[in-house]
Amino acid sequence: MSLDATFQALADPTRRAILARLALGETSVTELSKPFAMSMPAVSKHLKVLERAGLIARGREAQWRPCRIEPRALKDIDDWLEHYRRFYDESFDRLDAYLKTLQDEDSSVKRESKKDDDHGNGDSGKK
Amino acid sequence: MSLDATFQALADPTRRAILARLALGETSVTELSKPFAMSMPAVSKHLKVLERAGLIARGREAQWRPCRIEPRALKDIDDWLEHYRRFYDESFDRLDAYLKTLQDEDSSVKRESKKDDDHGNGDSGKK
DNA sequence: AATGTATTAAACTAATAAGTTATTTAACTG
DNA sequence: CAGTTAAATAACTTATTAGTTTAATACATT
Numbered sequence: 001m002s003l004d005a006t007f008q009a010l011a012d013p014t015r016r017a018i019l020a021r022l023a024l025g026e027t028s029v030t031e032l033s034k035p036f037a038m039s040m041p042a043v044s045k046h047l048k049v050l051e052r053a054g055l056i057a058r059g060r061e062a063q064w065r066p067c068r069i070e071p072r073a074l075k076d077i078d079d080w081l082e083h084y085r086r087f088y089d090e091s092f093d094r095l096d097a098y099l100k101t102l103q104d105e106d107s108s109v110k111r112e113s114k115k116d117d118d119h120g121n122g123d124s125g126k127k
Numbered sequence: 128m129s130l131d132a133t134f135q136a137l138a139d140p141t142r143r144a145i146l147a148r149l150a151l152g153e154t155s156v157t158e159l160s161k162p163f164a165m166s167m168p169a170v171s172k173h174l175k176v177l178e179r180a181g182l183i184a185r186g187r188e189a190q191w192r193p194c195r196i197e198p199r200a201l202k203d204i205d206d207w208l209e210h211y212r213r214f215y216d217e218s219f220d221r222l223d224a225y226l227k228t229l230q231d232e233d234s235s236v237k238r239e240s241k242k243d244d245d246h247g248n249g250d251s252g253k254k
Numbered sequence: 255a256a257t258g259t260a261t262t263a264a265a266c267t268a269a270t271a272a273g274t275t276a277t278t279t280a281a282c283t284g
Numbered sequence: 285c286a287g288t289t290a291a292a293t294a295a296c297t298t299a300t301t302a303g304t305t306t307a308a309t310a311c312a313t314t
Contacts, residue, residue, distance in 0.1 A: 020210070081204060
């Protein structure tokens with residue numbers, strides 16, 4: 001279950017809608033397919049894609065195959081995003097600034113020209 | 128620039144590698160294409176996909192078109208993930224445990240060797 | 255103006271993806 | 285057993301994608 005498969009699976013609005021429904025709780029294929037103007041086999045295929053991507057898991061209860069969210073793949077996405085968070089996350093900027101403060105605690109006044117926004121590749125983003 | 132396009136763009140390892148390179152700083156198409164065993168037009172196409180997805184932006188300097196990361200689309204992914212964070216995030220452990228209690232209301236006997244911190248998702252036998 | 259360098263566009267091919275309808279498997283029900 | 289319900293599979297169509305090679309564009313240098 002690769003990032004490839006996971007991102008690919010998420011690139012479809014039907015599949016994201018299915019996930020959104022599953023966030024409310026485990027349910028059956030028939031139930032899942034109701035909101036969509038497409039055949040059941042089509043939904044079934046979407047579920048297979050989601051399953052292969054590690055985004056859902058399927059159980060078995062009599063003739064139903066209840067689907068539920070499988071957190072691992074979502075966590076993988078989140079972990080991948082971690083490498084880029086510094087590009088968009090405000091709170092990271094604050095953490096970044098805070099860490100810098102700690103680092104330069106001794107130099108009381110020196111650090112004021114934080115205008116050199118060279119976040120480009122400094123060590124600031126490392127974990 | 129939809130989530131569709133963004134996830135689709137990220138579903139390719141070449142394009143993710145390009146982003147990883149751009150995280151180190153803005154650079155040219157030729158430079159970006161060096162690590163890959165494919166033609167320049169192929170890389171150029173990947174860049175177009177990334178640009179259409181809002182993941183990169185391109186400037187212009189003489190005959191070069193330097194590429195850089197565009198944070199917005201990444202933020203969009205992060206915002207989308209937010210709806211699912213409770214399924215995998217440590218900080219939701221207590222909620223997670225609570226939901227599991229509801230789910231396994233009848234299984235008070237079966238679990239004996241289960242460590243408290245195994246909040247994977249309860250299937251223990253997967254993958 | 256002519257040439258070189260960086261990049262994109264055009265035209266094509268092969269593989270994959272999303273949907274369809276029809277058929278099949280699996281489990282329950284009377 | 286026959287019939288019904290839930291879901292998956294098969295076979296097919298159409299559209300999109302990732303790559304190719306060849307050609308065109310844009311700017312820089314001489």
